[in-house]
Amino acid sequence: MPTLHSLQGRRILLGITGSIAAYKSPQILRLLIKAGAHVEVVMTESAERFVGVETFRGLGANVHKELWGHTGELHIEIARRMEAALIAPATANTIAKITEGRSDDLLSATLLSSQAPVLLAPAMHPAMFAAPATQANLATLRKRGVRLIGPVEGEVASGDIGLGRMEEPENIALALAAEFEGPRRLSGRRVVITAGPTIEPIDPVRSLTNTSSGKMGYALAEEAANLGADVILISGPVALPTPPLVRRIDVKTALEMKAALHETLGDDLSGADVLIMAAAVSDYRPERASPDKLKRTDNGLTLRLAPNPDLLREVGARRRTLRPVLVGFALETETGDALIHHARRKLIEKRVDLVVANHATDSLGLDTNQVLLVSAQDCRPLGVRTKPAVATAILDWVARRLETEIKEWTA
Numbered sequence: 001m002p003t004l005h006s007l008q009g010r011r012i013l014l015g016i017t018g019s020i021a022a023y024k025s026p027q028i029l030r031l032l033i034k035a036g037a038h039v040e041v042v043m044t045e046s047a048e049r050f051v052g053v054e055t056f057r058g059l060g061a062n063v064h065k066e067l068w069g070h071t072g073e074l075h076i077e078i079a080r081r082m083e084a085a086l087i088a089p090a091t092a093n094t095i096a097k098i099t100e101g102r103s104d105d106l107l108s109a110t111l112l113s114s115q116a117p118v119l120l121a122p123a124m125h126p127a128m129f130a131a132p133a134t135q136a137n138l139a140t141l142r143k144r145g146v147r148l149i150g151p152v153e154g155e156v157a158s159g160d161i162g163l164g165r166m167e168e169p170e171n172i173a174l175a176l177a178a179e180f181e182g183p184r185r186l187s188g189r190r191v192v193i194t195a196g197p198t199i200e201p202i203d204p205v206r207s208l209t210n211t212s213s214g215k216m217g218y219a220l221a222e223e224a225a226n227l228g229a230d231v232i233l234i235s236g237p238v239a240l241p242t243p244p245l246v247r248r249i250d251v252k253t254a255l256e257m258k259a260a261l262h263e264t265l266g267d268d269l270s271g272a273d274v275l276i277m278a279a280a281v282s283d284y285r286p287e288r289a290s291p292d293k294l295k296r297t298d299n300g301l302t303l304r305l306a307p308n309p310d311l312l313r314e315v316g317a318r319r320r321t322l323r324p325v326l327v328g329f330a331l332e333t334e335t336g337d338a339l340i341h342h343a344r345r346k347l348i349e350k351r352v353d354l355v356v357a358n359h360a361t362d363s364l365g366l367d368t369n370q371v372l373l374v375s376a377q378d379c380r381p382l383g384v385r386t387k388p389a390v391a392t393a394i395l396d397w398v399a400r401r402l403e404t405e406i407k408e409w410t411a
């Protein structure tokens, strides 16, 4: 598990802006101070409408608000001494200001004067977050190396539900701590993972699904985040908590999963360095979901099923470069040589880099898994392991693959 040890002795600017989520900033400050960081708080005028200066002072931080009225230039002094800036919450307004290079208050002037890493934890109504202007600003900032923490899906202050809620304080502190750790094997890589079952409606109360728990995909997401990757988890309905620092997109049907994948990867698949398809996507869906509950009859019921798209095959067919590294799962009821044969066929036909093959009864719903890692070069049985341990082995394969790619390019 990641820890906060690396924050010991670090000089951090904690920027607080005018979002309702500012009520969580004292908790972030407490975590940073407990981890041994020296924190200076810079608040915007709007932030003070949500939370008081004395709270932060009481917790042991120096608090600054004003650009004016100091001897010398306070914004330059803070910029010189800070080793990283964490803005949590970051409003749409402050995000826009930083993007444009404005400097009309202490926080924006300090950020403009500093070369230290900047981390933003956006918090806003989902409509504000989805606005093209906000998205364009965030894309620009990302290109400049600013790290985004969240936001996450959930309920926001207005009671609406969507993507815009600030990431939890513990995860924000962990993301900041990660900034001070050495480079990790998947740092700077975007890893997209699908997980869980899909659920295909028959009528408003019945559906076709399978017994996938999502545990394998979630273990992969957690381990990839621990290795420093920027992780997006596209998840079918499961009863699992989102792993720390992972952005989760919830879907129900195979068609929704396809749309979420397309949105995340883009037309040219450049939205991911690695794509791991661990979801148990339903092969079929009812051709037509009844809008009303089907009535019971004594005549039996025939459902016509339509095939769902083969998501792994579609991505494999569209891939024109080495990216994304593509990992698929083959859950079969065969064992031994027949299982290896299926996995090899899948590897070639679906044009993937690694097939994780397993027997259905070794995996479904369990905490352990017994898999074979099948690539063009190798077929490696892993024996019975916990799903996190299987995730470690798969991501080790992926990291090696990316590292060799770099060597090949620079050779």
Ligand SMILES: Cc1cc2nc3c(=O)[nH]c(=O)nc-3n(C[C@H](O)[C@H](O)[C@H](O)COP(=O)(O)O)c2cc1C
Residues within 6 Å of the ligand: 016, 017, 018, 019, 020, 021, 044, 045, 046, 047, 090, 091, 092, 093, 094, 095, 123, 124, 125, 128
């Ligand atoms: C009750 C209330 C809640 C608000 N919550 C948010 C929010 O969560 N995120 C956001 O970006 N703006 C929010 N705003 C708007 C900002 O406070 C406003 O844009 C302000 O100018 C931001 O200033 P700052 O970025 O300098 O802190 C809210 C405004 C009000 C009145």
